[in-house]
Amino acid sequence: MAEYDPRAVEIANILASITLKSNGDFVMRPGQHHGHGYTFLASAVAIALTGSSAVAKAQQLMLEEIIVTAQKRVESLQDVPISITTMSGERIDETGITGLEELTQYMPNVTINNGAGTPNLFIRGVGSGTNAGFEQSVGLYIDGVYSGRGALATVPNSMDLQRVEVLKGPQGILFGKNTIAGAINVTSAKPSSEFEGMVGVLYEPDHGEERYDLMLSGPMADNLAGRVAVRHERMDGWWENVVTGAEGRDNDIWYGRASLQWVPLETLDVHMKYEHGDFDRQSRPTYVYQSDFTGQETSLGGVPLPTVGDPRKGAGDVDGGNEITTDVFAVTLNWDLEFATLTSISAYSYYESDGSTLNTDVTATPALSRTKYEEYTQYSQEIRFVSPGGETIDWIAGAYLQRGELEISSQTVDLDFAQSGPISVVPLYSAATAGGVPSVFDQESDSWAIFGQGTWNVSDTLRFTLGARYNEESKDLDKVTVSDGLQIRFGDNFLFANPANQQLIADVRQHSFTGLSREEDKWTYSGNIQWDIGEDTMLYASVSTGFKGGGYDEAYSGAGYEIRLANPFTGELTGESVPGADPSILEYDSEEVLAYEIGAKMRLMDGAAELNLAVFRMEYDDLQTSSLIGDVFRVGNAGESISQGVELDARWQVTQGLSFGGAVAYLDAYYEDFTGATCTIPQATDPLNNPGCLREDGTNIAPGEDGGQDLEGETLTFAPEWSASLNARLILPLGSDLLLVTNLDINYEDEFYSALDLDPNTKHDAATIVNARIALTNQDHGWTVGVVGKNLTDEETTIWNQDVPFTNSNSYFALPDRPRSIAIQAQYSF
Incomplete structure (x- = not known):
């Protein structure tokens, strides 16, 4: 036996x-x-x-070493005094991840939310909202190039990557610009010294998903190698608009990356990269999960309303969607000067969002929709000197320069007041002449910085590190909205505002802000101590500061409350009029952080296992926030907020064929001081039964008055108290050249809010998501065939919950997550 x-x-x-x-x-x-x-x-x-x-x-069993560049050096993950979560390109391919937003499931305390059409990044409950005037509070770097705006987060597309590193906590010294919550460092695969290639296919029949990959890499001349990777993916969708008959999410995506590696000298290498993407995403799934509208079809012009609570069906007169085109060109030079390595990164980044359309009223009623055109151009240059390392003093010094040009043109159109029945109070953006653009946000931004970091290696087991960065930035803005109430040409139709709205439109919507400018500068600092206890354990403690500049509210109109609190059945306005020409409301302040962290990184069982622990506290002043008010997301600053908690992750190579990994995070993220926050709809419309919407003197408002909540002690958005992931990988040999590879991932996320007003009706339920893969691989002949299952238990989860605009009733909508999917994978490598 x-x-x-x-x-x-x-x-x-x-x-x-x-x-x-x-x-x-x-x-x-x-x-x-x-x-x-x-x-x-x-x-x-x-x-x-x-x-x-x-x-x-x-x-001897040994875990494969994870290499990172979190400190602008090539280092082992276990030697870096930062809480870092990584995912290799191989694991990304195995799990079938197609976009960065899917990393959320596998990385506790990390949220990449695509609810507003472009990714918004959160780490430890801190991130930026959906207003287009924001840059991210989590810095995204792709091959060393800063990608601060959400649309650029679509660029990596998870294709042909070497790894993704998520650095938690402020990274203001070496990464710098707008990393007040952390940084995501994406590294793509580089040209190889030997010829290789790959062809891959994925097919999911239930949702009509198809994906095709092609990669070729190898030498082109004695000192020159190249790499080309192309992906095409499409999907019919899994959601139906019962009004238009469209299915969503309807995706059609083309993405490609070409790179060259030139090594003219032993001490010099030059890497050139060009990326292009066309991202066409239509028919954004939305559904109403709670509503008092049932039975009101007649008063809404006979238009059908959605089936409440069915995440597979929605009802809207506009399907909604966007088309984004991206281009990135970067040149990276590394030159060994003996005393240091000189690194230069020069980059051009561009994206265009062509006609992003939203069904603003989130109903089948043709009341209001918004179309937005967005164009952004960025030029950046970084120069960095890095000492060889291993000396008594190791150091890094550099400078950074960036210029950004952002132009946003938007129009909000009342499609048909006649069909809207009693809805006669919705303000209208309108052009002065047919075919004009009603609202333009034109901003130029410049920033530059110098930075340095030094590490004193006191002994083989003790190290001290200090760093500092000085940053200056400026923003110049012209923002004009014309609201004459005459007409706008939309396609071949002329649309008119209801005459009853003319005065309201003129009072609260029209404004012209030109020549606005803001400048600011800031020093940020960091320091840490590392102590090696034996060969397998490293303890560290760090303190750091971070800074993110202020800016201008792209969605400012001054009419948000009026739209949000309009009763669609009676036409009654329940909010007070807000002046429409106040530039002080347009501007929001910078945010700052002071962060502390202690941690341990341990190698166990003679290298067969690793265990990492981090305990952190981050104190924020003037945290930038956004809240859905009416048809737009308005910007503000929370007074003070705290994010603190514990993170634990581990890996274990049990045998040559079996390994386990996992992570768990506890997060306590809350507002320490936040008065004047947006009130919930129940608080604003029925303050007697739903107290908490307060006047400036601290008393509850009367119905129809403006007020604000005091959210002191309440949770931040996208801040689940507990989150965890567990994965198992089993490789079984089948004969001499076949391997059976199985992966199981169990990911848990606690309940959380996505709406800033913290309306209890918008809370996301806790959920456990199970993903798995089984594949047969022939290593000798280079082929793999597998089956990938996502959300195998078919959990009904949502990425975004909000109240339905233009109503004071208890109506709420959500953007549902994709249901269960089972896809076939096939790949041939040569």
Whole structure:
């Protein structure tokens, strides 16, 4: 009889005791080793462990070292005094990730939310809202090039990547610009010294998803190598608009990257890269999950309303969608000067969002829609000197320069007041002449910085690091909205405002702000101490500051409250009029942070396992926020906020074929001082039964008055208290040249809010998402065939919950996540 490895018995028992409940949660039942649907995995683990027991005893198990460039040097992850989560390009391919937003499931305390059409990045509950005037509070760097605006986050597209590093906490010294919450550092695959290629296909039948990949890489001349990667993906969708018949999300995406690596000298290499993407995403899924509108079809012109609570169906007169074109060209030079390596990164980045359309009223009523055209051009240059390393003093010094040009043209159009019935109070953006652009936001920004960091290696086990950065930036703005109430040419039709609205339109919408300018400068600092306790444990403690500049509210109109609190059945306005020509309301302030972190990084079991721990506290002043008010997201500053918690991650190479990994995070993120926050609809319309919307003197408002909430002690948005991920990877040899590779991922996220007003009706429920993959690989012949399953328990989750605009009733809508999908993968490498 075979002698079973004790680890096999223990792990098999643990896995077999896991039971999947009907609600999608996983529970462990001690002593009951017959988990439904999971016994086969436990058996496989036992076989793999037992079969490899003799090999494991004879051959030392070692985890593969993770290499990062978080400190602008090539280092082991375990040697860096920063809380970092990584994902390799191989794992990204195996899990079927197609966009950065999917990383959220696998990285606790990280949220990449695409609810507003372009990604918004959050780390530890801190990030930027959806207003187009914002830059991100989480800096995104792709091959060293800063990509501060949300549309540029679509650029990496998860294709042909080497790795993704998520650095948590402010990274204001070496990464600098707008990394007040952290940074995401994306590295693409580089040209290879030998010829290689790859062809890949993915097909998911239920949603009509198709993906095609092609990669070629290799030498082109003695000192020149190149790499080309191309992807085309499309999807019919999984959601239906019952009014228009459209299906969504309807995607059609082309993306390509070409790079050259030139090494004219042993001490000099030059890397050139060009990326181009066409991202066509139409029919954005939305659904109303709570509403008092049921039975009101007649008063809304006979237009059908959505089926409340069905995330697979929605009703809108406008499908909504956007088309984004991106171009990035970058040249990176590395020159070994002996005393230091000189690195130069010169980059040009561009994107154009051509006609992003939103069904602003989120109903089938043709009341209001918004079309937005956005164009952004960025030029950046970084020069950096890095000492060789391993000396008594290791140092980095550099400078950074950036110029950005942003132009946004938007128009909000009342499509048909006649069909809208009693809706007669909705203000209208309108052009002075047919075919004109009603609102233009034209901004130029310039910034420059110098920075330095030094590490004193006191001994082989003790190190001190200090860093500083000086940053200056300026923004110049022209913002004009014409609101004459005459007419606007929309296609071939002339549309007119209801005459009853003319005075309201003129009072609250028309403004012209030209020649606005703001300048600011800031020093930021950081310091840390590292202490190696033996060869396998490193302790660290750090303190750092961060800064993100202020700016201008792109969506400013002054009419948000009036739109939001208009009763669509009676035409009654329940808000007070707000002046429409006040530039002080347009501007928002900079935000700052003081952060502390202590942590430990440990190698265990002679290198077969790793365990990392971080405890942090981040104190923010004037955190920039945005809230949906009416048809737009308005900007403000929260007084003070705190983000603190604990993060733990681990890896374990159990045998040559079995490995486990996981992470868990506890987060306590809250406003310490935030008065004047947006009130909820129930608070504003029925303050007697829903108190909390306050006047400046602290008393509750009366119906129809303006006021604000005091959110002191309340949670930040996108800040789940608990989040966790667990993954298992099992490789079983089948004969001499075949491998069976299985992956299981279980990801948990606690309840959280996406709406700044923290309306209890908009809270997201906690959810557990299960993903898995099984694949057969022939290493000798280079082919792989697999099946990838996402959200296998078909959890109904949402990425964004908000109240329905233009109403004072209890109506709320959401953007649903994709339901269960099962796709076939095939790849051939040569």
